Structure formats: structure tokens, C-alpha cells
């Protein structure tokens with residue numbers, strides 16, 4: 045059996061590994077447009093040690109991911125954060141994040157602004173979707189959305205709460221609204237009651253669990269440990285600089301334009317959704333409108349290494365409120381405060397992040413301007429003067445179309461795209477746009493697709 049996988053990011057490499065596991069005789073070609081593997085996982089060799097400039101952690105509460113890394117022989121590479129908390133910067137000041145709630149949405153309506161609707165009851169039809177921003181603005185006012193909710197969600201999705209769908213990004217809260225609406229004779233619900241429901245479910249799960257595992261972890265040597273292990277154990281031929289521009293049906297199989305040789309029995313597209321739309325135009329044209337509807341958010345990450353950490357706050361980082369005057373960055377991760385294995389290298393390691401959905405300008409700023417903005421914003425927010433602390437290493441990475449925006453109706457859009465693709469035998473499309481942007485979700489989505497493909 046001959047497989048072509050388009051894209052050597054996490055999804056594509058996981059798929060290659062899983063195919064090889066299921067069928068060691070299979071011939072697998074991975075066709076990657078870029079000059080390296082890993083996609084949005086990218087570990088840069090700083091002189092002080094390997095440094096992640098794309099994803100930098102994973103949700104270790106996802107046991108399936110930890111089991112997968114263990115299967116790959118990487119259990120001893122997993123390291124745990126210090127436990128330092130992040131803060132947010134709003135109104136020119138640093139604030140701790142409020143305890144409890146759901147992604148910064150509290151269980152009581154904040155009694156602050158005149159536009160606050162005081163969480164008036166509203167009608168909810170189970171299965172409804174709405175943008176997180178629209179819901180929370182209407183019920184709790186603007187301030188909580190712009191300062192807290194958007195900065196927290198933006199840290200995961202590179203979009204503000206207004207561009208993110210409730211059901212895709214806060215599924216437990218959407219389910220709680222469904223549950224409350226089903227229980228109410230008039231389908232009237234409140235946001236505060238839904239948040240309280242989620243808090244109670246979380247508390248009950250905690251009581252019933254003997255979980256000792258940390259919530260987040262990462263790899264001691266950076267994500268390169270993962271993508272290199274996947275490549276090594278995938279049994280695949282990985283072709284770099286292989287930009288695929290079309291897939292066509294050829295007899296019972298497929299031919300690929302731009303890479304690979306001969307025909308393939310099965311094809312997996314492991315590329316961003318708009319690219320999948322283009323590549324599927326011949327073999328699954330009806331999937332294209334759904335895939336094209338998934339927007340992408342661009343961002344830039346500036347990795348900064350300082351000789352001294354004196355004066356850098358003992359937090360894991362800072363998230364910046366949307367529209368905060370005088371600040372260009374959207375977040376800082378104080379990597380050496382967050383991760384003890386990085387602190388042990390001495391000095392300080394800081395990641396500055398720029399850009400959200402709809403703000404391409406930050407990701408396009410020239411390198412010097414990005415570095416200056418990172419240093420200036422860091423000083424304004426924390427008082428830490430990076431220029432005086434001795435800036436010894438810099439790496440600037442732009443992530444154009446880095447993350448898919450999980451907007452309103454995203455789940456329905458993905459389901460519709462997948463239904464159209466499923467009508468074509470031997471083809472799957474996977475990646476961060478489909479089953480969740482986090483590393484464990486991308487792995488699980490790729491595994492499920494391979495099982496469908498290999499079993500059929």
C-alpha cells in the first residue's frame with residue numbers, strides 16, 4: 045500500500061508514524077513544502093540550549109498524549125513547570141488572574157460598568173452557538189472581555205473572544221448552557237449559572253480523581269525531541285522543499301503534483317484548512333467552501349535571551365489586554381521563570397508574542413522593530429530593562445497563518461468539510477483546524493484519521 049502525506053508538521057508526522065505502526069510494509073512519502081520538519085513545532089539551537097519558538101508546552105492532563113510520548117520513548121524527557129502564575133496587563137497595571145470561573149469568565153456578574161447587563165436571563169436553544177465575546181459582553185460588560193477573557197483565549201487561539209465560537213473554544217460552558225436550557229421550562233438561562241455549573245462539575249471531577257500529574261508539561265530538549273522521534277520511527281521517506289500544488293485521481297489511486305513519485309493508494313492532507321481547500325479542488329471540490337471558511341491568525345514570536353534575570357518578575361508571563369495603549373505585544377512568556385530546566389541555564393529567557401486574527405501588521409513588522417517593541421513593552425510592563433540585562437541571543441519567527449480561528453459554528457463547519465471528504469475513498473484531511481489546536485488534540489485527530497484510512 046502506498047501512502048502520500050502532505051505536510052510534515054505534527055499532524056503529518058503523527059499520521060506517518062501511525063501508518064507505519066499499523067502496516068510496517070506500507071510505503072509512505074511525506075511531502076513537505078518547507079526546508080525542515082515540525083511545522084509550528086520549532087526548536088531553535090540557542091547557544092544556551094534548545095529553545096522552542098513555536099509551541100512551548102502541552103496539556104499533560106491529556107493522558108493520551110503522555111502515553112503517546114511514552115510509547116515514543118520520550119517519557120524521561122518530559123518536564124514540569126515551576127508553578128509560577130501568569131498575570132495580565134490592563135489599564136497600565138499588572139493584575140493576577142481571578143481564581144475560578146471559566147477562562148476568566150467569573151461565576152458572578154462583575155458590577156463595574158454602566159454597559160453591564162447584570163447577567164439578565166436570556167433564551168438559549170440547546171446546540172446554539174455564539175461568539176464568546178458577544179455572549180460575555182452582553183451579560184457582563186466589555187471590560188472583562190477585553191482585559192481577561194480575550195487575553196486568556198488569545199494565548200491559545202491568537203484571536204480575541206469576539207472571533208471565537210463558544211462551542212469550539214469553551215465546550216463545557218456551551219454544554220452547561222444546553223443543560224440549563226433543557227431543564228428550564230422557558231429555556232431561560234444565565235451566564236453566571238452556566239459558569240457555576242462548570243465550576244461544580246470541575247470540583248466533582250477533582251474530588252473523584254487521584255490525579256497527581258501536572259496540567260502542563262514540555263520536553264527538556266524542546267519539541268524537536270518529538271518531531272525528530274516521530275520522523276525517525278515513521279519509516280517514511282520525508283521529502284523537503286516539496287510544495288504540493290494539486291492532487292488528481294488516477295485510476296484507483298491519486299497522483300500528486302509537486303512531489304512524490306507514481307500513484308498513491310491513499311492520501312492524507314496535513315496542511316492548514318485553506319491549503320487543503322486548494323489541494324482538494326479536483327477530488328473533493330464540495331469540501332472547499334467549508335475549508336475556506338476557516339480563517340487563520342498570524343503571529344510573530346521573538347525569543348530573547350538575557351545574561352541576567354535580575355528584575356524580571358517571578359511570574360510565568362504576562363498577557364496584555366486588547367487595545368492596551370502604548371503596548372504592541374500581546375503576551376510575554378518568562379520561559380526561564382516558567383520552566384525550571386530553562387532557569388538552570390542561568391540568565392533569563394523571554395518569549396514575546398505579537399499579532400492576533402485581524403492584526404497582520406504586527407506579524408509583518410520588520411525584525412528590528414519587533415525586537416525593539418518587545419524590549420520596550422517588557423520594560424513598560426515589568427520595569428525589566430532587557431538592554432541593560434545584556435541581550436545575548438535573539439530569534440524572530442513569523443507564523444503567517446499560524447493558528448486556525450475557531451469561530452462561531454467551527455465544529456459544524458469541520459463536520460461538513462469532513463463529510464464531503466469522506467465521500468472520496470482513500471483521502472483524509474487532518475491538522476490543527478480539525479480536532480483542536482493543542483498538541484494532544486492534533487495527535488488524536490491524526491491517529492483517528494489513520495485508523496479510518498487503514499481499516500477501510
Ligand SMILES: Cc1cc2nc3c(=O)[nH]c(=O)nc-3n(C[C@H](O)[C@H](O)[C@H](O)COP(=O)(O)OP(=O)(O)OC[C@H]3O[C@@H](n4cnc5c(N)ncnc54)[C@H](O)[C@@H]3O)c2cc1C
Pocket residue numbers: 050051052053054055056075076077078081082083084085097098099100101102103286287288289314315316319343345443446447474475476477480481482483484486
Ligand atoms: C506561536 C504558536 C504557539 C503555539 N503554542 C502551543 C503550545 O504551547 N501548546 C500547544 O499544545 N499548541 C501550541 N500551538 C499550536 C500547535 O503548535 C499547532 O496546532 C500544531 O503544531 C499544528 O500542527 P499541524 O501539523 O496541524 O500544522 P502545521 O504545523 O502547520 O504543519 C503543516 C505543514 O504543512 C506544510 N505545508 C503547507 N502547505 C503545503 C503544501 N502545499 N505542500 C506541502 N507541504 C505543505 C507546512 O510547511 C507545515 O510544515 C502553537 C502554535 C503557534 C503558531
